[in-house]
Amino acid sequence: MKVLFSYGTYNNRPYKACCVYESDNEENDGVITDYLGSLDWLSWMSEVLEKLRDPTITWDWIDSQAFEALIDHDQIKVGFYLLDGLEEEDIPDDVDEIDTDARVIPRKEFAYLLEKWIAFYQRPITDINYQEIIDTKEAYL
DSSP states (O other): OEEEEEEEEETTEEEEEEEEEEOSOHHHHHHHHHHHHHOOOHHHHHHHHHHHHOTTOOEEEOOOSSOEEEEETTEEEEESSOOTTOOGGGSOTTOOGGGGOOEEEEHHHHHHHHHHHHHHHHSOOSOTTOEEEEEGGGGGO
16 A cells, blocks of 8 residues: 655645555555544554554554554554454444444554654644655565
């Protein structure tokens, strides 16, 4: 997957954004990038990255306000309502089945993507047209 980091403006205020640039599965990857963009506190982003880098953490929740996310061994699961660890009787009746589908990305690729996002997020906006394209496959180089 390739991800585009860019700037935009809303009501004359700049903001930082990420979206899928190129993908074999845009529906899956779009949820992943939406989750990444919803990590809006630098301290939480850094904590999530520390968890991703720690090989002793094999199962841990790394939610944002908008999404549930889970470290599950060598992959990251992202969704709106993940059912991992829940019993059937614990699931509310009004949960739409499509909201329980986990979107998955390899842990190594997500850690690489998050590291790049943190660097982009910390950079001051000096050129509103500046963009970066990140290829998650570069995590394996």
